[in-house]
Amino acid sequence: MNIGEASERSGLPAKTIRYYEDIDLVAPDRAENGYRDYSLSDVHRLRFLHRARNLGFSIDECRLLLSLYTDRNRASADVKAMAEQRLTEIDAKIQALQSLKAALQPLVDCCHGDERPDCPILDDLAGFHAKRSQAQA
Amino acid sequence: MNIGEASERSGLPAKTIRYYEDIDLVAPDRAENGYRDYSLSDVHRLRFLHRARNLGFSIDECRLLLSLYTDRNRASADVKAMAEQRLTEIDAKIQALQSLKAALQPLVDCCHGDERPDCPILDDLAGFHAKRSQAQA
C-alpha cells in the first residue's frame, strides 16, 4: 500500500513515517514507480511505534523495544525495566509540575488582576519578595 | 561587569546570556576591549528571565512579561491572565502524565519481569489486547 494508506492505518502522519524511514525504524519496499510500498507487517511496526511514542518512550527506546519485540529470546525483565524507568520519569515530571504550580498559584491568587499596575507576579519575578514595589527598580 | 560575573549573579550560564542577547532579551554595553559590560540593571533583567523561565514561561512570554514589567501603565490583569494560562497548561500536563501513568502502570504490574520471553508490555504495544501472544505476529 502507498504511504497515504499506511498513514491512515497507523495513525501517523506521512511526514513522520518518512522520517522514521530516514532514521531506520522502518524499511518499506519500493514500487516500480518509486512509491513506497508498505506491507501489513510494516503497518504493524508503525502502529507499535505510534503506541510506544504515545506512552512517552523516546525514539531510541522505541528502537530498543522493537528489537526486543522481534527477539523471541529476550527476557521480559528487560522490557519491564524500561517501562519502570518511564514510570519513574513520569512521577518526577508530575512532581516537578506540582511544585511549579505551588509556586505560581499563590502569585495568581494574590494578584488583584485589575487596571492597577501593581502586580505581585511581576514583583516576584523581579525579586521583590514579601513587599509591594513602590518605586522603579 | 564581565559576563562571568553576570552569570554568577544571575544564575544563568554565560552561553545562555549571550543567546539572550542574540534574541534581543538583553543589551549590555561593550567595554573597549570588546567584552560585554553588564550593569546591575542588566543583571536584574537576567534574574527576572531566570525566574520566569523557571516558572515555565516561554521565551516569548518572558519577552512580554519584561515589557509589561517595564511598562508602568500596564494593568496587572494582563500578567494575571498569562500566569493563569500557565497554570492551566500545567494542570493539563499533570493530567496527561497521570493518564499516561495509568496506562503504563498496569502493564508493568502484570509483566512478570523474569527470563521468560512472554511480555504483556510488548503485547500491548503490538496491539494484542487482553491476550498473551503465543505465535509470531
Added chain:
DNA sequence: GCTAATCCTTCCAGTCGCTGGAAGGTCAAG
C-alpha cells in the same frame, strides 16, 4: 487525448532553547 486534482517523491529549512566546540583575542599572575 487533455486537464486538473490528488498523491507521491526528494531535499532543505525551521521549530525551541539552548549547548558544545573550534579558533582566536585579552588579561592578570608569577
Added chain:
DNA sequence: CTTGACCTTCCAGCGACTGGAAGGATTAGC
C-alpha cells in the same frame, strides 16, 4: 614571557518532527 583563565565569534547539533518548494505519477472527468 609564559601560562592559564577569561573573553570573543561563528557554526553545528540536540529531539522529533513539520512545513514548504519543486517536480513526477496517477486517477477522474470531459
